[in-house]
Amino acid sequence: MSDVLAASPGSAKTRRNPLTRDLLVRWSFMLPAIILMVALLAYPIFYTLDISFSRFEITSFGAGEWVGLENYREVIADYRFWDSMKVTLIYLVFALPIQVALGFFIAYLINAPWAGRGLLRALFIIPMVVAPVVAGGMWRMILDPLWGILNYWLGLIGLGPLDWFGDANLAMAAVIIIDTWRWTPFIVLIATAAMLALPKDVFEAAKIDGCNWWSTLWSVAVPLLVPVIAATFVIRWLGAVKMFDIVLAATYGGPGKATGVVNLFIYEEAFRSLRFAEAAAMAVIVLVLTMVLTGIFLRGSRKLEEWF
Amino acid sequence: MGTVQIRNARKAYGAVEVLHGISIDIEDGEFVALVGPSGCGKSTLLRMIAGLEDITGGDILIADRVVNNVAPKDRDIAMVFQNYALYPHMNVRDNMGFALRQRRVPKPEIAERVSAAARILGLEALLDRKPRQLSGGQRQRVAMGRAIVRDPNVFLFDEPLSNLDAKLRVQMRSEIKELHQRLNTTTIYVTHDQIEAMTLADRVVVMNGGVIEQMGPPLELYDRPASLFVAAFIGSPPMNFLSGRLAEGDILLMADGTRLRLPVGDPKRRSEVTVGVRPEHFAVAETGWPAVVSVVEPTGSETQITARIAGQTIRVLVRGRFSAPPETVIHLQVAPEHVHIFDPAPLPDLAELEDVA
Numbered sequence: 001m002s003d004v005l006a007a008s009p010g011s012a013k014t015r016r017n018p019l020t021r022d023l024l025v026r027w028s029f030m031l032p033a034i035i036l037m038v039a040l041l042a043y044p045i046f047y048t049l050d051i052s053f054s055r056f057e058i059t060s061f062g063a064g065e066w067v068g069l070e071n072y073r074e075v076i077a078d079y080r081f082w083d084s085m086k087v088t089l090i091y092l093v094f095a096l097p098i099q100v101a102l103g104f105f106i107a108y109l110i111n112a113p114w115a116g117r118g119l120l121r122a123l124f125i126i127p128m129v130v131a132p133v134v135a136g137g138m139w140r141m142i143l144d145p146l147w148g149i150l151n152y153w154l155g156l157i158g159l160g161p162l163d164w165f166g167d168a169n170l171a172m173a174a175v176i177i178i179d180t181w182r183w184t185p186f187i188v189l190i191a192t193a194a195m196l197a198l199p200k201d202v203f204e205a206a207k208i209d210g211c212n213w214w215s216t217l218w219s220v221a222v223p224l225l226v227p228v229i230a231a232t233f234v235i236r237w238l239g240a241v242k243m244f245d246i247v248l249a250a251t252y253g254g255p256g257k258a259t260g261v262v263n264l265f266i267y268e269e270a271f272r273s274l275r276f277a278e279a280a281a282m283a284v285i286v287l288v289l290t291m292v293l294t295g296i297f298l299r300g301s302r303k304l305e306e307w308f
Numbered sequence: 309m310g311t312v313q314i315r316n317a318r319k320a321y322g323a324v325e326v327l328h329g330i331s332i333d334i335e336d337g338e339f340v341a342l343v344g345p346s347g348c349g350k351s352t353l354l355r356m357i358a359g360l361e362d363i364t365g366g367d368i369l370i371a372d373r374v375v376n377n378v379a380p381k382d383r384d385i386a387m388v389f390q391n392y393a394l395y396p397h398m399n400v401r402d403n404m405g406f407a408l409r410q411r412r413v414p415k416p417e418i419a420e421r422v423s424a425a426a427r428i429l430g431l432e433a434l435l436d437r438k439p440r441q442l443s444g445g446q447r448q449r450v451a452m453g454r455a456i457v458r459d460p461n462v463f464l465f466d467e468p469l470s471n472l473d474a475k476l477r478v479q480m481r482s483e484i485k486e487l488h489q490r491l492n493t494t495t496i497y498v499t500h501d502q503i504e505a506m507t508l509a510d511r512v513v514v515m516n517g518g519v520i521e522q523m524g525p526p527l528e529l530y531d532r533p534a535s536l537f538v539a540a541f542i543g544s545p546p547m548n549f550l551s552g553r554l555a556e557g558d559i560l561l562m563a564d565g566t567r568l569r570l571p572v573g574d575p576k577r578r579s580e581v582t583v584g585v586r587p588e589h590f591a592v593a594e595t596g597w598p599a600v601v602s603v604v605e606p607t608g609s610e611t612q613i614t615a616r617i618a619g620q621t622i623r624v625l626v627r628g629r630f631s632a633p634p635e636t637v638i639h640l641q642v643a644p645e646h647v648h649i650f651d652p653a654p655l656p657d658l659a660e661l662e663d664v665a
Binding site: 201 | 359380411
């Protein structure tokens with residue numbers, strides 16, 4: 001009898017104990033990641049938010065007096081901000097479709113089993129491992145109007161000389177070319193992996209059903225790849241919004257403001273003009289816009305997948 | 309019209325030859341099943357006929373034309389794949405009409421042929437569905453619909469039923485047979501399931517290790533297997549084998565000294581033999597080979613008895629009811645025409661043969 005009485009509170013304890021211990025174990029496993037996330041992501045974001053609603057004190061290097069939306073009002077009224085947004089938009093509208101289309105097309109071309117395929121794939125990775133600033137400088141030399149090799153080649157076929165960094169449109173083209181050179185291989189890698197995962201027998205069925213190379217591509221391969229293409233688009237879109245390094249190294253926003261993307265503008269406002277509060281407000285605006293657009297795009301791509 | 313001739317066809321991957329000269333003549337309208345264990349080369353041969361694999365040596369003729377270097381789309385064949393290979397982004401109607409669209413058949417004709425095929429296969433209600441909204445059996449039927457819409461010279465089936473559950477497999481099997489009786493199109497059907505091969509085909513080709521073991525009508529393979537392999541492969545439950553030395557013409561002397569009197573002698577007068585008897589050809593009688601019962605399994609219409617002769621496990625299948633407690637000694641008799649005598653050879657790995665899904 002006494003045994004039972006003594007055991008019952010004990011059993012209740014042992015019932016609760018494993019639960020709290022389980023929780024403790026779970027959180028202790030998550031703790032390192034949480035600390036890292038807070039230190040490296042959450043803190044900077046909230047710090048930026050704080051600054052964007054305040055006057056920035058250079059002396060204490062932190063948020064000063066709370067000013068509400070004043071920074072935002074100022075930024076939204078600033079035509080230079082909207083100009084740089086437009087430049088970013090132009091860059092996105094050209095670079096993204098070109099890179100995704102080119103990436104998948106190259107992947108489709110080199111997907112056929114042949115001896116040099118592995119080597120070619122390895123070569124394709126090189127642009128991705130070159131530091132962006134180095135890539136920018138290298139392309140500056142290639143595209144140099146006077147002694148750049150591209151103008152020399154164009155001269156051989158009777159074109160040019162083109163003033164790659166002097167003309168506003170050409171400078172944008174140059175940035176897009178460099179960016180495409182740098183990022184297409186990444187898309188080729190994703191696309192190759194996606195294509196290797198496609199069901200082989202569907203393509204064999206297409207062969208028997210009478211598809212030629214072109215109709216296999218359009219009627220079978222592309223529709224099957226739509227989900228991956230959409231995902232690649234999102235990944236590249238998120239990367240391209242951050243566009244900064246290549247512009248910094250190749251054109252520094254020039255000529256004039258022709259290639260001055262929004263990140264370059266934010267950078268200059270913050271670290272050249274020391275207008276940290278306004279820069280923070282701009283960064284928040286860009287962040288929110290990116291999130292909204294990404295959401296819309298993801299929703300759209302899901303619709304697209306249902307279509308196919 | 310839809311004849312297929314395979315003349316000494318060889319296939320090698322690099323230095324490894326997987327098909328060692330296969331010759332088969334298939335008549336117009338004939339249903340031929342290629343059957344064998346996995347890795348025997350049956351699928352490779354089918355894919356060579358389809359044009360999905362090159363032909364290393366020999367010739368393949370479809371409708372009297374050598375097709376070795378003809379593209380798959382120009383061979384006038386249709387193929388049904390094991391995993392159906394439907395176009396996931398197209399609905400049933402478009403899947404079935406796709407080949408016709410590629411051939412620029414006028415739209416009204418496509419619609420007509422698709423709906424005719426859908427009627428045959430009972431797919432009319434599903435024409436607007438995507439493959440992912442269909443069950444396995446329905447997908448299989450769409451894959452067949454895609455083939456018959458084409459009205460090709462030859463149908464090629466590559467293990468079409470192996471992804472279906474047992475019940476559906478039996479149902480689809482008879483649908484395929486019915487379809488063939490109706491359309492009478494030359495059909496080459498690859499399977500590892502000997503029952504499928506037996507029930508469907510006019511002629512069964514048993515392959516093993518890249519060669520043809522035996523080729524003939526199903527019942528001929530069952531009645532007169534040319535080799536131990538065919539004997540073991542065809543028939544379910546599989547044939548029983550007893551090895552030993554032949555003495556005095558018709559006495560089988562087994563390793564442990566057991567003497568079994570065969571109802572016939574070996575016409576070839578070999579001394580070392582393997583004797584095969586199908587489970588259903590044993591009869592339980594007053595005299596005959598003594599066997600020790602281990603398990604009796606009634607299924608109602610018949611009874612399967614597992615027993616031992618000279619320590620070797622054998623299976624016996626008798627019609628109707630039978631009961632005996634374990635360790636009882638029963639006597640088994642076999643009619644002379646049901647005794648198969650083969651050269652002694654290691655038995656094919658039955659576990660491997662029975663990997664039938």
